[in-house]
Amino acid sequence: MFPTIEAEVDAKGQIRPKEPFALPPGSRLLITVLESDGAEPALLSETALAADWERPEEAAAWSHLSPG
Template sequence: MTQIAEAVIDENGQIPLMEPLHVIGPHRALVTVLDEPPAGWDETLMAAEKALADDWLRPEEDEAWAHLQ
């Protein structure tokens, strides 16, 4: 029986499934990488943007990174 499960590929290339699959013995599997971020990804980035800006957009940060510009 064919089963479909959602997963998100992490930065290490690991693919943890969002829900368990029930199989007996080894089975072949196909992985299709979609050209879109995971659901909720945009909201997470938007929420983090202000917190990061508050931390990074300071004169001390500009001074610390000036040697790389």
């Protein structure tokens, strides 16, 4: 399994891991830069909330707001 390591970029542009870790020489990395707009928690919860949103009871409760 591949570890996920959380890090931030400091004022000098250096990547600073939030927790110490060690990698053997020659390790290969893929770095994903995340947007910092605060929308990530909403996107992560969308799938979990969809189970509630897509129930027939919810559709009926909000039907008066749907066009036509």
